[in-house]
Amino acid sequence: MARTAGSHSGITGPKVRQAALELFAKHGYAAVSMRQIASEVGVQAGALYNYTPDKQSLLFDLMQAHMTELMAALPDGNTDQPLQMLEHFVRFHIAFHHDRPEAVFIAYMELRNLNEQNFAVIEEMRGAYEDKLQGILIAGQASGVWGVKDAKIATFAVIAMLTGVNTWFRSAGRLSLAEVQDQYWEMVRKAVGAD
Amino acid sequence: MARTAGSHSGITGPKVRQAALELFAKHGYAAVSMRQIASEVGVQAGALYNYTPDKQSLLFDLMQAHMTELMAALPDGNTDQPLQMLEHFVRFHIAFHHDRPEAVFIAYMELRNLNEQNFAVIEEMRGAYEDKLQGILIAGQASGVWGVKDAKIATFAVIAMLTGVNTWFRSAGRLSLAEVQDQYWEMVRKAVGAD
DNA sequence: GTCTATATTCTGATAGAC
DNA sequence: GTCTATCAGAATATAGAC
Numbered sequence: 229m230a231r232t233a234g235s236h237s238g239i240t241g242p243k244v245r246q247a248a249l250e251l252f253a254k255h256g257y258a259a260v261s262m263r264q265i266a267s268e269v270g271v272q273a274g275a276l277y278n279y280t281p282d283k284q285s286l287l288f289d290l291m292q293a294h295m296t297e298l299m300a301a302l303p304d305g306n307t308d309q310p311l312q313m314l315e316h317f318v319r320f321h322i323a324f325h326h327d328r329p330e331a332v333f334i335a336y337m338e339l340r341n342l343n344e345q346n347f348a349v350i351e352e353m354r355g356a357y358e359d360k361l362q363g364i365l366i367a368g369q370a371s372g373v374w375g376v377k378d379a380k381i382a383t384f385a386v387i388a389m390l391t392g393v394n395t396w397f398r399s400a401g402r403l404s405l406a407e408v409q410d411q412y413w414e415m416v417r418k419a420v421g422a423d
Numbered sequence: 424m425a426r427t428a429g430s431h432s433g434i435t436g437p438k439v440r441q442a443a444l445e446l447f448a449k450h451g452y453a454a455v456s457m458r459q460i461a462s463e464v465g466v467q468a469g470a471l472y473n474y475t476p477d478k479q480s481l482l483f484d485l486m487q488a489h490m491t492e493l494m495a496a497l498p499d500g501n502t503d504q505p506l507q508m509l510e511h512f513v514r515f516h517i518a519f520h521h522d523r524p525e526a527v528f529i530a531y532m533e534l535r536n537l538n539e540q541n542f543a544v545i546e547e548m549r550g551a552y553e554d555k556l557q558g559i560l561i562a563g564q565a566s567g568v569w570g571v572k573d574a575k576i577a578t579f580a581v582i583a584m585l586t587g588v589n590t591w592f593r594s595a596g597r598l599s600l601a602e603v604q605d606q607y608w609e610m611v612r613k614a615v616g617a618d
Numbered sequence: 619g620t621c622t623a624t625a626t627t628c629t630g631a632t633a634g635a636c
Numbered sequence: 637g638t639c640t641a642t643c644a645g646a647a648t649a650t651a652g653a654c
Contacts, residue, residue, distance in 0.1 A: 255453075256451065256453050256535060257451075258454035259453035261646075261647065262647080263647085271621090272620070274651095275619070277648095282648080282649075377609065378598075381606050384587055384591050385584045385610055387587070388586070388590070389583050392579055392582070392583025392584070393579075408576065411576050412576075412580065415577065415580055415615075419610040420610075420613075456629065466638065466639090467639060467640075469632075469633095469638075469639070470637070472630095472631070478631095
């Protein structure tokens, strides 16, 4: 029997989120209409409002889910081994971001389209993630594994460098992700002055 | 005498570009209306079309002007001195981008809002800029000043790292721009393996 | 849970008066 | 060069039928 209107399939919710993720990443939040999302899902625009109170919540939920996943996926590690922890962070960040390019893109590009209150939530989560790296850099500095002048600056520099991979790396290219991870790890290791 | 309608002030053109620059950077191209730009300038929406054929051209002109300025401001340098050239590139990139945060923001965030033909133009200019850095990295590698495994990857890594400064640095903060330049130069120098 | 229909507002762009 | 007025369509969100 063909799928009919009001079929109660039970998977429309995830499909709405997936369609919003792809469309926001491709065209930008402001450029995407609820009608476009509905069309991608295969329903009329009005039906979307069974799954989100408004467009803003749709964006916020995507970004919050991404940041929550990011924090959950990053293990704590052993603070007695800063070099190992830093290497793990570098490889983790590259792999995690490579696996979900749309969510990463949205998380970086659509911050200004969050309302004030939603922005504060996401910014705090981002800060918590940065603090993880900063903690590693401070631990390594304290135990003399490397020497960075300013852990805060090094944190920003490393994260920007690693996140940049997403702008150019393609699986079909001349390098494997593992090779990219190796080379970025070598650059980070040298940059912080570890031998 | 008060400023009247049709005052032929002769400065409306630049004001349109400046208003578009600020509004696009703050809210995003798609989220800004021609009426908003007109309001910022102090004219009615229809008057804008004396200065731009359409909204897309306004975006393109801003991005193209920015990239042209960027290429013009980056001097060629002496290829016999790769270390000096790299240091100069690092300091230049940070300073130039710091001086025009709105244009930089637009150049990175609004690429997807360019039409196909305009996108190709901007992408080529961006490629030419990246080639400047890549040329420096290859020159230093050839003369044994440093050792980078892959000049292309190192180019992406360095540019991403340097551009990231704009996301956090504020003149009123605890560090001067010169200090930031010093620390980024140290990290880049170490990352490429120069001693 | 999804539909159709609609309220209300806004959009980019143009025409013609001054 | 700027204005007012307007076109034709698209936007978010809601109401009520099924």
